[in-house]
Amino acid sequence: xxxxxxxxxxxxxxxxxxxxxxxxxxxxxxxxxxxxxxxxxxxxxxxxxxxxxxxxxxxxxxxxxxxxxxxxxxxxxxxxxxxxxxxxxxxxxxxxxxxxxxxxxxxxxxxxxxxxxxxxxxxxxxxxxxxxxxxxxxxxxxxxxxxxxxxxxxxxxxxxxxxxxxxxxxxxxxxxxxxxxxxxxxxxxxxxxxxxxxxxxxxxxxxxxxxxxxxxxxxxxxxxxxxxxxxxxxxxxxxxxxxxxxxxxxxxxxxxxxxxxxxxxxxxxxxxxxxxxxxxxxxxxxxxxxxxxxxxxxxxxxxxxxxxxxxxxxxxxxxxxxxxxxxxxxxxxxxxxxxxxxxxxxxxxxxxxxxxxxxxxxxxxxxxxxxxxxxxxxxxxxxxxxxxxxxxxxxxxxxxxxxxxxxxxxxxxxxxxxxxxxxxxxxxxxxxxxxxxxxxxxxxxxxxxxxxxxxxxxxxxxxxxxxxxxxxxxxxxxxxxxxxxxxxxxxxxxxxxxxxxxxxxxxxxxxxxxxxxxxxxxxxxxxxxxxxxxxxxxxxxxxxxxxxxxxxxxxxxxxxxxxxxxxxxxxxxxxxxxxxxxxxxxxxxxxxxxxxxxxxxxxxxxxxxxxxxxxxxxxxxxxxxxxxxxxxxxxxxxxxxxxxxxxx
Amino acid sequence: xxxxxxxxxxxxxxxxxxxxxxxxxxxxxxxxxxxxxxxxxxxxxxxxxxxxxxxxxxxxxxxxxxxxxxxxxxxxxxxxxxxxxxxxxxxxxxxxxxx
Numbered sequence: 001x002x003x004x005x006x007x008x009x010x011x012x013x014x015x016x017x018x019x020x021x022x023x024x025x026x027x028x029x030x031x032x033x034x035x036x037x038x039x040x041x042x043x044x045x046x047x048x049x050x051x052x053x054x055x056x057x058x059x060x061x062x063x064x065x066x067x068x069x070x071x072x073x074x075x076x077x078x079x080x081x082x083x084x085x086x087x088x089x090x091x092x093x094x095x096x097x098x099x100x101x102x103x104x105x106x107x108x109x110x111x112x113x114x115x116x117x118x119x120x121x122x123x124x125x126x127x128x129x130x131x132x133x134x135x136x137x138x139x140x141x142x143x144x145x146x147x148x149x150x151x152x153x154x155x156x157x158x159x160x161x162x163x164x165x166x167x168x169x170x171x172x173x174x175x176x177x178x179x180x181x182x183x184x185x186x187x188x189x190x191x192x193x194x195x196x197x198x199x200x201x202x203x204x205x206x207x208x209x210x211x212x213x214x215x216x217x218x219x220x221x222x223x224x225x226x227x228x229x230x231x232x233x234x235x236x237x238x239x240x241x242x243x244x245x246x247x248x249x250x251x252x253x254x255x256x257x258x259x260x261x262x263x264x265x266x267x268x269x270x271x272x273x274x275x276x277x278x279x280x281x282x283x284x285x286x287x288x289x290x291x292x293x294x295x296x297x298x299x300x301x302x303x304x305x306x307x308x309x310x311x312x313x314x315x316x317x318x319x320x321x322x323x324x325x326x327x328x329x330x331x332x333x334x335x336x337x338x339x340x341x342x343x344x345x346x347x348x349x350x351x352x353x354x355x356x357x358x359x360x361x362x363x364x365x366x367x368x369x370x371x372x373x374x375x376x377x378x379x380x381x382x383x384x385x386x387x388x389x390x391x392x393x394x395x396x397x398x399x400x401x402x403x404x405x406x407x408x409x410x411x412x413x414x415x416x417x418x419x420x421x422x423x424x425x426x427x428x429x430x431x432x433x434x435x436x437x438x439x440x441x442x443x444x445x446x447x448x449x450x451x452x453x454x455x456x457x458x459x460x461x462x463x464x465x466x467x468x469x470x471x472x473x474x475x476x477x478x479x480x481x482x483x484x485x486x487x488x489x490x491x492x493x494x495x496x497x498x499x500x501x502x503x504x505x506x507x508x509x510x511x512x513x514x515x516x517x518x519x520x521x522x523x524x525x526x527x528x529x530x531x532x533x534x535x536x537x538x539x540x541x542x543x544x545x546x547x548x549x550x551x552x553x554x555x556x557x558x559x560x561x562x563x564x565x566x567x568x569x570x571x572x573x574x575x576x577x578x579x580x581x582x583x584x585x586x587x588x589x590x591x592x593x594x595x596x597x598x599x600x601x602x603x604x605x606x607x608x609x610x611x612x613x614x615x616x617x618x619x620x621x622x623x624x625x626x627x628x629x630x631x632x633x634x635x636x637x638x639x640x641x642x643x644x645x646x647x648x
Numbered sequence: 649x650x651x652x653x654x655x656x657x658x659x660x661x662x663x664x665x666x667x668x669x670x671x672x673x674x675x676x677x678x679x680x681x682x683x684x685x686x687x688x689x690x691x692x693x694x695x696x697x698x699x700x701x702x703x704x705x706x707x708x709x710x711x712x713x714x715x716x717x718x719x720x721x722x723x724x725x726x727x728x729x730x731x732x733x734x735x736x737x738x739x740x741x742x743x744x745x746x747x
Contacts, residue, residue, distance in 0.1 A: 620743075621743045621744070622739075622740060622743050623739050623740075623742050623743065624670075624673060624739045624740065627669060627670060628670055631666065631669070631670060
């Protein structure tokens with residue numbers, strides 16, 4: 001079984017290195033095929049491990065080699081395949097294999113084809129390290145690795161020019177109505193990277209606290225001893241670890257980067273910014289559940305923040321016309337759901353929603369990629385319309401994924417999302433339940449608003465080649481659809497495996513301790529399904545009636561502008577953080593660095609240089625002069641020795 | 649005669665040798681000057697040895713004489729070679745590098 005573990009872990013790395021060899025060469029199809037093939041190998045190995053863990057209840061724990069061994073510090077490169085990590089491994093490898101295959105089609109005409117696959121596989125490798133590590137240090141390595149790959153991939157089209165920040169909300173990169181997702185890919189990449197580093201500092205502090213107080217970073221040791229620490233200390237550790245999770249999972253106030261990360265190629269958004277990397281924060285909370293279980297007050301904060309983000313992101317998605325941003329906000333909103341579940345102690349529910357969400361959200365993004373590819377990179381849903389006729393398969397898959405996202409029985413989203421609502425209700429967190437219940441309705445509405453705008457209604461583009469809006473939509477390659485099909489099938493069916501899933505993961509995760517009576521349970525199911533269905537019904541009805549959702553009058557209201565401008569968070573960030581920080585940096589550069597530090601360092605160098613310049617004169621190469629200098633030296637030494645002798 | 653007299657004599661001879669080393673430009677003269685300095689040391693060693701009744705100093709003086717002799721032999725050989733090449737044994741002509 002260890003062989004399968006190493007295969008699952010290292011196959012993506014091998015693929016990445018092979019692709020990197022051709023990084024600067026023109027497109028080579030076999031690079032895509034090899035990396036996809038290796039990813040498929042890793043996927044099969046992960047599935048075998050899943051079957052093994054499921055059937056034998058036997059976890060695999062290997063120590064590949066020693067890493068840091070100093071004194072009492074011993075941090076090995078160890079990997080563990082248990083019921084939790086194997087679920088993550090399977091989700092990550094399935095989604096990334098399909099995304100790799102999809103990318104062969106999507107990146108078809110891109111100059112950086114080989115480079116793209118190198119980054120994508122490197123990301124999967126980092127993600128595998130993150131989920132499989134048996135200690136916090138390894139987790140952190142993977143954590144930074146995925147951050148790096150995310151940076152590389154968001155900024156993949158780094159050569160694009162910066163867009164100007166204008167007040168017009170239909171053109172400003174800070175608005176969700178504009179065709180620009182961010183100022184530029186390079187800007188978005190840096191924003192994501194820097195924001196994550198800020199949060200990672202919190203996580204590092206948490207890891208240091210663990211190490212100082214327990215003396216080990218191995219999960220089993222830490223979790224066995226965490227109860228012996230003082231309550232305040234555990235609260236601090238939990239908070240600091242959660243700050244790291246907030247950064248990676250884009251929870252408020254670190255949420256801005258996720259929507260801007262949509263500047264990257266769409267398969268990247270599907271894999272990294274929807275299905276896998278952003279769920280790493282949720283995974284951390286699930287993995288460290290034994291720390292969070294001890295401090296329910298931190299858990300309650302996590303749940304409240306999750307609910308806040310869930311509804312905040314869902315409302316922003318209501319008015320957006322940037323297709324990728326709608327899906328990005330829906331991701332953010334669903335991450336909020338996961339944190340609610342994790343915060344309320346329902347860790348396996350969070351993991352379950354993580355898995356189902358990965359399937360339907362990745363396929364939704366891949367569908368968006370198909371649409372954008374067909375529409376010549378058009379991103380405004382209002383300039384699409386009627387595409388069902390031209391891209392029937394994509395339309396079908398995206399509709400199915402949207403139904404799954406909305407949480408309609410019997411698709412995957414129903415099972416996981418309904419459970420979260422049940423958990424919130426059963427934990428007597430009625431406000432959280434209400435917030436999530438409303439969010440469920442909003443989710444259904446905005447998902448179908450997108451579907452209606454893109455695939456139905458009249459064509460808001462032109463068949464005329466002379467026209468500015470000329471488009472020639474076409475269905476993508478069959479193999480791309482074939483790559484999306486498994487994900488779509490899982491988006492439909494993943495929920496049916498709930499029973500076996502619960503049976504497996506509760507071996508390591510706490511069992512759900514929620515008791516709602518049968519009557520209440522069915523009532524909850526009914527109201528949740530009702531609001532989701534009415535969200536969909538309203539979206540469809542309104543679109544068929546008016547062809548649009550918000551009248552001109554509504555667009556002038558403050559609320560509309562607030563939502564379109566992402567609650568003015570980008571402006572706030574710019575004015576409160578970026579600009580003062582820039583000013584501060586300028587002062588410390590021009591005043592402190594140039595005037596104080598540089599002057600000091602330069603004067604040391606200048607003194608030594610001048611001394612050399614002065615004493616150069618004695619080096620004439622003439623031996624008799626050298627003899628004189630030597631004599632002088634001896635005399636000085638003698639005098640010094642005599643003086644020292646006298647002093648004694 | 650007390651020890652101090654010998655040491656003063658030795659110092660005077662040493663200083664004469666030192667001045668020779670510093671002032672002279674002719675390499676043969678420089679050799680002479682170093683021999684004078686070595687012998688100044690020999691006088692001091694022999695005198696101290698005599699006054700302290702310890703033969704080690706005189707033995708040391710013998711060593712120095714032997715070493716001085718071999719040094720002169722090698723040094724003169726090199727000097728002849730140098731003279732054949734440059735036709736001069738002036739110390740200033742030994743300069744081939746500029747500082």
